[in-house]
Amino acid sequence: xxxxxxxxxxxxxxxxxxxxxxxxxxxxxxxxxxxxxxxxxxxxxxxxxxxxxxxxxxxxxxxxxxxxxxxxxxxxxxxxxxxxxxxxxxxxxxxxxxxxxxxxxxxxxxxxxxxxxxxxxxxxxxxxxxxxxxxxxxxxxxxxxxxxxxxxxxxxxxxxxxxxxxxxxxxxxxxxxxxxxxxxxxxxxxxxxxxxxxxxxxxxxxxxxxxxxxxxxxxxxxxxxxxxxxxxxxxxxxx
Amino acid sequence: xxxxxxxxxxxxxxxxxxxxxxxxxxxxxxxxxxxxxxxxxxxxxxxxxxxxxxxxxxxxxxxxxxxxxxxxxxxxxxxxxxxxxxxxxxxxxxxxxxxxxxxxxxxxxxxxxxxxxxxxxxxxxxxxxxxxxxxxxxxxxxxxxxxxxxxxxxxxxxxxxxxxxxxxxxxxxxxxxxxxxxxxxxxxxxxxxxxxxxxxxxxxxxxxxxx
Numbered sequence: 001x002x003x004x005x006x007x008x009x010x011x012x013x014x015x016x017x018x019x020x021x022x023x024x025x026x027x028x029x030x031x032x033x034x035x036x037x038x039x040x041x042x043x044x045x046x047x048x049x050x051x052x053x054x055x056x057x058x059x060x061x062x063x064x065x066x067x068x069x070x071x072x073x074x075x076x077x078x079x080x081x082x083x084x085x086x087x088x089x090x091x092x093x094x095x096x097x098x099x100x101x102x103x104x105x106x107x108x109x110x111x112x113x114x115x116x117x118x119x120x121x122x123x124x125x126x127x128x129x130x131x132x133x134x135x136x137x138x139x140x141x142x143x144x145x146x147x148x149x150x151x152x153x154x155x156x157x158x159x160x161x162x163x164x165x166x167x168x169x170x171x172x173x174x175x176x177x178x179x180x181x182x183x184x185x186x187x188x189x190x191x192x193x194x195x196x197x198x199x200x201x202x203x204x205x206x207x208x209x210x211x212x213x214x215x216x217x218x219x220x221x222x223x224x225x226x227x228x229x230x231x232x233x234x235x236x237x238x239x
Numbered sequence: 240x241x242x243x244x245x246x247x248x249x250x251x252x253x254x255x256x257x258x259x260x261x262x263x264x265x266x267x268x269x270x271x272x273x274x275x276x277x278x279x280x281x282x283x284x285x286x287x288x289x290x291x292x293x294x295x296x297x298x299x300x301x302x303x304x305x306x307x308x309x310x311x312x313x314x315x316x317x318x319x320x321x322x323x324x325x326x327x328x329x330x331x332x333x334x335x336x337x338x339x340x341x342x343x344x345x346x347x348x349x350x351x352x353x354x355x356x357x358x359x360x361x362x363x364x365x366x367x368x369x370x371x372x373x374x375x376x377x378x379x380x381x382x383x384x385x386x387x388x389x390x391x392x393x394x395x396x397x398x399x400x401x402x403x404x405x406x407x408x409x410x411x412x413x414x415x416x417x418x419x420x421x422x423x424x425x426x427x428x429x430x431x432x433x434x435x436x437x438x439x440x441x442x443x444x445x446x447x448x449x450x
Binding site for chain 2 (some may be wrong): 007008012013014016018019021028047048050053055057059060061064115122123141142143145166181
């Protein structure tokens with residue numbers, strides 16, 4: 001049962017396409033797990049359709065349609081070749097995806113990932129886990145942007161994470177297992193937004209490791225060993 | 240043709256666009272595409288020009304119309320009229336074009352496969368199928384609800400959707416506190432929900448269908 005969802009504002013920004021790429025990615029992963037929010041987004045998309053429908057109609061440049069059809073016809077003649085090429089690529093992709101599944105299938109935490117998250121897994125099959133503390137490991141993911149740090153956080157069963165602050169907006173999506181903090185218990189699909197100044201101390205539940213996706217606004221870098229040591233979340237680099 | 244279309248009741252009209260779009264997708268029907276173009280191209284252009292701060296530059300509006308409708312032609316085979324009305328689907332194609340424009344030059348290298356815009360903003364994400372006319376009348380109900388919103392709320396939704404702005408950008412540009420922008424959007428959405436519920440209930444009372 002998912003109890004924590006992105007709020008209406010975040011969903012509206014997602015539906016209108018203004019939400020930053022990495023944040024949109026986390027919303028997308030949530031809606032792939034949450035039929036409730038998926039339905040909300042489709043209602044929000046309808047508002048977009050309505051606003052398009054009620055726009056003031058503006059006359060288009062003469063020959064717009066003819067020009068477009070010309071472009072389409074040109075495209076169609078080259079399409080056959082493209083289709084064959086795409087089919088080839090598709091086969092390679094499928095093979096690569098199968099290879100990936102094999103590469104990651106030994107790790108039960110990486111099963112049942114939302115589709116969009118599967119796409120984030122490195123294609124070389126090597127997810128680099130870094131040990132942050134005895135309870136926490138983190139693996140950076142590259143998402144094709146540089147505003148947010150996107151990473152897996154893996155808390156071992158029963159593990160406690162040092163109390164930490166948030167220097168920037170942080171979104172956490174639980175992908176597997178569950179964890180709790182002072183405010184509640186969170187399990188698969190739960191979507192949490194933390195803002196700077198919210199200090200918390202998460203603990204994974206006892207029976208299972210917990211995997212989360214985290215998306216964190218790229219922080220101002222703190223240099224020096226101490227900063228690195230005190231707050232593992234500050235050691236991140238956007239990728 | 241345009242006269243015939245505008246003469247039929249508005250609920251059925253939306254249905255007409257959806258059927259035309261299906262024909263474009265399934266039969267690659269150029270005549271159907273011409274009709275869709277005649278209707279939607281001016282609306283898309285109007286939508287773009289309504290975006291004064293131009294993530295779509297105003298002078299490029301015609302080019303964007305071309306780009307969006309080119310994508311509509313390309314993607315039409317994946318259109319499913321039971322899942323979305325034509326206007327909603329075309330909106331999502333247009334939105335994805337805008338994201339693409341905004342994202343150019345911003346991409347960075349990944350060690351995963353390429354993540355496409357459609358992976359994050361799937362045009363077919365709605366997994367709930369409606370029957371044709373029901374889908375169409377849903378759109379009409381939403382359209383009426385939108386028209387009934389107080390100006391302030393309609394404006395903020397227009398800024399969000401048409402101008403494609405984040406709440407923060409709207410706040411910065413209008414001078415309204417971020418909290419005010421957020422609550423306006425939330426109230427507008429809630430109000431629309433109420434109007435839609437009332438209208439849907441009315442409809443199910445008259446037609447006897449439960450949805």
